[in-house]
Amino acid sequence: MMGELIARNLLHRPLRTLIGVLAVGVEVALVVLIVGLTSGLLTETAKRIEGIGADIMLQPPAASIFLGFSGSPMPIKIAEKLTEIKYVQSVAPALLQFSSTGGVDVVYGIDPDSFRAVSSGFVFLEGHDMEGPNDLLVDDWAAKAKHIKVGDTFNLLNHDWHVAAIIEHGKGARLFVPLATLQDLVGAHDKASIFLIKCTRPEHTEDVMEEIRHVLPGYTVRPLKDFLSLMTSTNIPGLQAFIDAMIALAIAIGLLVIFLTMYTTVIERTRDIGVLKSLGATQPFIVRALLTESAVLCLCGIGAGVGLSYAVRAAFLAGFPTLSILITPGWILRAAGIALAGAIFGASYPAWMASRKDAVEALSYD
Amino acid sequence: MGIAATIREPAEGLIFLGKKSVDPILRTENLWKLYRAGKVEVPALRGVNFEVQPGESVAVMGPSGCGKSSLLYVIGGLAQASRGKVLVDGNDLTELSDAARTKLRRHKIGFVFQRFNLLPTLTAKGNIAIAQFIHGDGFDPHRFEVVTQMLGLAGRLHHKPSELSGGEQQRVAIARAIINEPKILLADEPTGNLDSKNSEVVLQMLRQLNKNLGQTVVMITHNPEATTYFDRVVHMRDGVIVDGVPAD
Numbered sequence: 001m002m003g004e005l006i007a008r009n010l011l012h013r014p015l016r017t018l019i020g021v022l023a024v025g026v027e028v029a030l031v032v033l034i035v036g037l038t039s040g041l042l043t044e045t046a047k048r049i050e051g052i053g054a055d056i057m058l059q060p061p062a063a064s065i066f067l068g069f070s071g072s073p074m075p076i077k078i079a080e081k082l083t084e085i086k087y088v089q090s091v092a093p094a095l096l097q098f099s100s101t102g103g104v105d106v107v108y109g110i111d112p113d114s115f116r117a118v119s120s121g122f123v124f125l126e127g128h129d130m131e132g133p134n135d136l137l138v139d140d141w142a143a144k145a146k147h148i149k150v151g152d153t154f155n156l157l158n159h160d161w162h163v164a165a166i167i168e169h170g171k172g173a174r175l176f177v178p179l180a181t182l183q184d185l186v187g188a189h190d191k192a193s194i195f196l197i198k199c200t201r202p203e204h205t206e207d208v209m210e211e212i213r214h215v216l217p218g219y220t221v222r223p224l225k226d227f228l229s230l231m232t233s234t235n236i237p238g239l240q241a242f243i244d245a246m247i248a249l250a251i252a253i254g255l256l257v258i259f260l261t262m263y264t265t266v267i268e269r270t271r272d273i274g275v276l277k278s279l280g281a282t283q284p285f286i287v288r289a290l291l292t293e294s295a296v297l298c299l300c301g302i303g304a305g306v307g308l309s310y311a312v313r314a315a316f317l318a319g320f321p322t323l324s325i326l327i328t329p330g331w332i333l334r335a336a337g338i339a340l341a342g343a344i345f346g347a348s349y350p351a352w353m354a355s356r357k358d359a360v361e362a363l364s365y366d
Numbered sequence: 367m368g369i370a371a372t373i374r375e376p377a378e379g380l381i382f383l384g385k386k387s388v389d390p391i392l393r394t395e396n397l398w399k400l401y402r403a404g405k406v407e408v409p410a411l412r413g414v415n416f417e418v419q420p421g422e423s424v425a426v427m428g429p430s431g432c433g434k435s436s437l438l439y440v441i442g443g444l445a446q447a448s449r450g451k452v453l454v455d456g457n458d459l460t461e462l463s464d465a466a467r468t469k470l471r472r473h474k475i476g477f478v479f480q481r482f483n484l485l486p487t488l489t490a491k492g493n494i495a496i497a498q499f500i501h502g503d504g505f506d507p508h509r510f511e512v513v514t515q516m517l518g519l520a521g522r523l524h525h526k527p528s529e530l531s532g533g534e535q536q537r538v539a540i541a542r543a544i545i546n547e548p549k550i551l552l553a554d555e556p557t558g559n560l561d562s563k564n565s566e567v568v569l570q571m572l573r574q575l576n577k578n579l580g581q582t583v584v585m586i587t588h589n590p591e592a593t594t595y596f597d598r599v600v601h602m603r604d605g606v607i608v609d610g611v612p613a614d
Contacts, residue, residue, distance in 0.1 A: 001492075001495055001496055001498075001499035001505070002499070004488070004492060005485075005487070005488065005492070005496065008487040008488055008492070009487050011487075012486070012487040271483065272485050272486075274483075275483045275484075275485060276485075276496075276500070277444070277468070278442070278444060278471070278477045278479075278483075279471075279472065279477075279496070279497050279500045279542070280468055280469065280471045280472020280473070280475075280500050280501065281468070281472075281500050282465060282468050282469075283464075283465070283468075285500065359439075359444040359445070360439050360444050360445050363444075363479065363483065
């Protein structure tokens, strides 16, 4: 009977119910998408860097784990010191440069031979390896997003490149150019942003890292197999605060709309509440009826929010193939919990107000 | 003391005793009800002494503003008395908490209002069934069928109030009021919003409930013709009972 009462009450004002459902849906979708976008980008970036296949990355002192953020490249001669260390099989320098041509990208300037030595090489889907100074390798996702084909001329960093190949994604960057050309373009002769190091055996990684710290004190040495664990929102200054603020904003939207919906519901049903009281409905009964109604509204909104999240993700990925939005069951559940708690909290005052109504006054309400 | 302990359960094997003098099912003693209008207290009831025997039907008559509705709300436990006593089936409402009065109302009182007061979102069936749900014994299909047949509602149960005539709505309201077999049925101007034909139908039904089932009925009205369906008529004026004579 309670179920029928709630269902009929919700259907009685379909537009108001729809607005409430949409508000909760937007709340849930905002939480899921904001978290999904940040964690998706971080995870995808980390996996790409892990996918290079090297064992160790060397960066300048106090460098960020977000490659390309560091502004002080290292002398390329460091590579010689590194190759002398026991258990080091190969070293590949790379110069990293931000590009904002048709989106934000980090371009890797590499020496094809040494990069191949540390990473076991690219998988070529189309075209051939770098042969000339203006050759550009593009991964398949970037090629799709930027509509690039092999043989095209592509302007990047105010320089016209010849697209030599489309390669499989997952090797650190989406765009690769010859190291020497990039050094000339950005005025960083004989400099590198990172050194990728391959050990003779993976189990020697710790020993090599220890030796690097000894040889190059103060430099940042990271094992690449743990890179994913380092790429979290808490490691980016302000990102976690931004996520928290967005979640709080989403909760506020849901809570206020639920509050308003239930408040107007209670005002509209003043006489009905008086009738229920005349039939012997207790205060807890009335509170329970309204909170359950709010919870049902919220559950519909959660369903809509999950659907909306997947729809928005599909739309974004269609428009921006290099984006990564990670929608996880854990965050769907968390977003649902947040929305439900907000709905119950938002409906609490209207429900309490309804339960406290004077029956006689309520019955004479017009 | 708990709520359960403050409300006497109905006696088993209650026999309809008609107008014989037994313990009244309803009694008020020097009942006052004051309303506050700003800083001024306005008395609606000024020491009402009133008794209703089990199985009796009583019409309370009087002009507008004489305190009829206040009396109904106080004896129905919807409003708290300011002074005096209200005894319903032996329970003094003035000593009960709001929650205890609610429980007593649920088990012993049925209300019929002038404006029907059906829940607009529910069907006729839902409006009757919700009273059973609140009562706590769940849906009783047998009782439901008996009541709806008796009130001629069988074909109208799946209609919403907006799809029913005034007379049908009031019959649904009566069904809702009696579905849980209350000790007292309180009717507040039940024919006030009906035409003469439907008024007669509703009054006949209230009389049948009283005569055939022994249902105690207290009705408020300002219509002298309506009082002819009742055993006794009580006149009120200025918040007091001015007489109490058997109707013709």
